[in-house]
Amino acid sequence: MPQENPEISADDLATRVWQELTRAPHDRHHEWRTPVLATQGIAASGPQARTVVLRHADAVSWTLCVYTDARSPKCSELQTQPLAQLIFWSKRLHWQLRVSALATVELEGEQVNAAWERVRQSHAATDYVSPMPPGHIQPARQSIKPDPGDLASTHHLAVLSFKVNSMDWLALRQDGHRRARLSPSGSLLWLVP
Numbered sequence: 001m002p003q004e005n006p007e008i009s010a011d012d013l014a015t016r017v018w019q020e021l022t023r024a025p026h027d028r029h030h031e032w033r034t035p036v037l038a039t040q041g042i043a044a045s046g047p048q049a050r051t052v053v054l055r056h057a058d059a060v061s062w063t064l065c066v067y068t069d070a071r072s073p074k075c076s077e078l079q080t081q082p083l084a085q086l087i088f089w090s091k092r093l094h095w096q097l098r099v100s101a102l103a104t105v106e107l108e109g110e111q112v113n114a115a116w117e118r119v120r121q122s123h124a125a126t127d128y129v130s131p132m133p134p135g136h137i138q139p140a141r142q143s144i145k146p147d148p149g150d151l152a153s154t155h156h157l158a159v160l161s162f163k164v165n166s167m168d169w170l171a172l173r174q175d176g177h178r179r180a181r182l183s184p185s186g187s188l189l190w191l192v193p
């Protein structure tokens with residue numbers, strides 16, 4: 001297991017964590033590229049968790065960014081209850097990161113246009129042009145492939161921005177696990193693992 005200095009300072013730990021978070025969107029093999037996003041389900045549906053791709057991480061504003069289909073249930077869940085968690089696990093680092101954040105759902109505007117420009121040339125573009133919303137019952141034998149013409153017109157890409165409130169970092173170590181709570185103000189609190 002990799003052994004980080006147990007006496008690591010708040011600044012150093014936050015820097016290391018953000019180093020990994022900012023690398024992840026650019027590295028297909030980084031385990032933190034695909035965190036689990038947990039939201040509060042609407043009405044009695046209970047907690048909802050699913051894998052997403054981390055698209056951007058900003059160490060200055062403590063913001064994380066994910067793309068989704070604007071019609072997916074996670075969007076209405078976050079519009080109703082913007083408090084969410086993103087969970088990252090890295091086997092390489094032996095680190096778990098539980099990020100508590102306040103989400104904003106961007107459905108239009110500069111951020112969405114820029115995101116669409118980035119994905120429209122890629123294979124992922126087809127994820128955002130389906131005529132039917134995600135989770136809709138698939139009619140039997142109907143092709144799930146969108147019409148290539150759809151790529152030029154309407155898309156349903158939404159940008160989810162997560163403003164981090166706090167991060168719960170857990171490092172599994174042979175000589176004793178380490179756990180700390182990090183906040184954007186720079187405070188660090190060591191916790192019993």
Ligand SMILES: Cc1cc2nc3c(=O)[nH]c(=O)nc-3n(C[C@H](O)[C@H](O)[C@H](O)COP(=O)(O)O)c2cc1C
Pocket residue numbers: 034048050051052053054066067068069072073074075134135
């Ligand atoms: C590896 C992986 C990456 C995924 N990335 C995304 C993503 O970036 N955005 C997204 O909306 N769904 C993504 N999904 C699909 C979601 O996990 C989920 O099935 C879908 O978004 C529907 O979620 P919802 O019904 O809770 O809104 C991904 C699934 C996998 C397995």
